[in-house]
Amino acid sequence: MIELEGLCKHYGTGGRRMTAVEDASLHVGPGDFVSIMGHSGSGKTTLLSLMGGLMRPTAGTVRMDGVDLWGMDDRGLARLRNRRMGFVYQFASLIPTLTALENVMLPVVFGVPSPDARERALELLSALGMVERADAFPGQLSGGEQRRVAIARSFINGPAVVLADEPTGDLDEETEGEVFELFRRMNQQGAAFVLVTHSRELAALGRVRLRMDHGRLLEA
Numbered sequence: 700m701i702e703l704e705g706l707c708k709h710y711g712t713g714g715r716r717m718t719a720v721e722d723a724s725l726h727v728g729p730g731d732f733v734s735i736m737g738h739s740g741s742g743k744t745t746l747l748s749l750m751g752g753l754m755r756p757t758a759g760t761v762r763m764d765g766v767d768l769w770g771m772d773d774r775g776l777a778r779l780r781n782r783r784m785g786f787v788y789q790f791a792s793l794i795p796t797l798t799a800l801e802n803v804m805l806p807v808v809f810g811v812p813s814p815d816a817r818e819r820a821l822e823l824l825s826a827l828g829m830v831e832r833a834d835a836f837p838g839q840l841s842g843g844e845q846r847r848v849a850i851a852r853s854f855i856n857g858p859a860v861v862l863a864d865e866p867t868g869d870l871d872e873e874t875e876g877e878v879f880e881l882f883r884r885m886n887q888q889g890a891a892f893v894l895v896t897h898s899r900e901l902a903a904l905g906r907v908r909l910r911m912d913h914g915r916l917l918e919a
């Protein structure tokens with residue numbers, strides 16, 4: 700499904716050039732669960748951004764269902780990302796002028812119209828203990844609550860793969876448990892996961908466990 704081959708990312712130029720990801724290769728198949736741990740600065744966010752087509756690699760390829768992401772035009776890539784991938788970003792990513800519910804439904808607005816989107820959005824918010832806050836704006840929510848809305852949003856289009864960057868970084872243990880349960884359920888229903896996490900418990904969900912070390916993707 701997603702195939703990374705010889706993926707490299709350098710930031711900067713000339714003497715100031717630094718290598719964030721070095722020669723990473725990985726295959727993620729339907730229903731796989733990959734967890735990635737690693738120190739801050741080791742290249743995890745860069746790797747996920749490359750995998751999701753948010754950032755162009757310096758070298759190497761990212762293929763989804765055999766198609767090179769960077770061989771597609773912008774529209775094609777946006778469409779693929781919207782329909783096949785779900786993202787949970789490491790940092791705040793909600794639209795401040797939309798409510799929690801509207802934020803969750805946003806990928807539907809840009810994607811395939813669906814009459815039951817509202818119902819699904821409410822179900823996802825409910826699974827994450829957020830249904831009472833559906834009409835709140837991001838500015839009225841705590842960091843952990845905003846995170847849960849972003850997690851619900853990542854699932855709304857029924858993605859084939861979810862790329863999640865430290866999704867429980869700012870959650871308490873109970874809420875982390877809810878996220879854990881939702882991920883497990885979605886994975887049983889067939890969604891693949893690539894999960895960057897500092898939580899050993901969450902990482903243990905991975906059937907493939909990897910770590911990053913100075914830009915290198917290694918077995919955990």
Ligand code: ADP
Nearest residue numbers: 710711719737738739740741742743744745746
């Ligand atoms: P992690 O998510 O594991 O903390 P990142 O992928 O965010 O690591 O960063 C990997 C390395 O690349 C770090 O040394 C970081 O400082 C550097 N880096 C990340 N983003 C940029 C950028 N936009 N410009 C320059 N350097 C960056």
Ligand code: MG
Nearest residue numbers: 743744745789
């Ligand atoms: Mg990061």
